[in-house]
Structures are given as C-alpha cells and as structure tokens.
Amino acid sequence: MVGRPRVVATAADVKALEALARSVRRDEADRARAILLSAHGWTSGEIARVFGVTPDSVRRWRTWFMAEGVDGLRANPQPGAAPVKSEAALTLAREILSVPVADRPNWTLPRLQAELTARCELTISKAQLSKTLKKGGSAGGAPGIACMADRTRRLSIVPD
Secondary structure (H helix, E strand, O other): OOOOOOOOOOHHHHHHHHHHOOOOOHHHHHHHHHHHHHHOOOOHHHHHHHHOOOHHHHHHHHHHHHHHHHHHHOOOOOOOOOOHHHHHHHHHHHHHHOOOHHHOOOOOHHHHHHHHHHHHOOOOOHHHHHHHHHHOOOOOOOOOOOOOOOOOOOOOOOOO
8 A cells, every 4th residue: 555654543542633633723733634634544645735735744743643642743832032021020010000009100101111121120112011911921821910800990001
C-alpha cells in the first residue's frame, strides 16, 4: 500500500481526537481532523487539499501523533518575555484605586503613566496600559480591578 498512511488509532485515541477536533484553536482542531481522516485511509495529498496546507505538513502532524499521541497535536504556547510593565502597572493601579473614591483624585491614563514612571521607572504606552487595566490581570489570570459583584458598573479609570 504505497502512498497510504498507516495511522493506527485506538478507540481512546479516536475519542480524544474527536474532542480535540472541537477545539476553539483552529490549528489544533485541523491537526486532529487530519489524523482522523488519515486513520480512515486518506492520503497526505488529499488531506492537504482539504485543509489548505502542504502534504509535508500532514506528514509532520502524523509523525507528532505517532510519537506523542493526541498531546503531540496540541498547540504549545511559545515562551515570551515576562509582562513586567503590565504587572507593575496593574499593581500600581490596584494600590492607587483601592483608596476610597471620596479620598482620591481622578486618575486618567496619562496620570497613571506618569505615576508608574515616577515610582517604578518604567514607561508604558497608553494603549498597553488601557489593555492591561481592561484585562485586569496577567497571563496567570489574576483577578481584575473591577468589582465582579457589581456587574452594572463598568471599570472606569475616572471614578464617578
């Protein structure tokens, strides 16, 4: 059987592949679907045409699956630089905005930027500061500044 892949998937593998095929990450889902098609006898070229990739990509996915199983098809987040500025900005914002509203001045993004530069000697753009405050935490999933109990109020830098 030249040109036909020999992918052997157990019932447990098929179940795991079907679950991964429903992933919100398209790259993971496509790889899982490709392995399922491969197990049903599809060739690399046929699968490649369906997913818009090269046959070599499909062969590489097959190799990953044969070596590591379903976990080999999962996306691995690439390590990046630590979010030092964002974490410092969020810590500062939590400290500043924890003061009761009646006792604190209005804080705007430029004022928060200036305070961060003065206290931590870090600079951060208004766009990044805004994203950080909206997100409310780092990649670790730290809780946000906004009070989650009061869903009617939106996070606001300038207090009411």
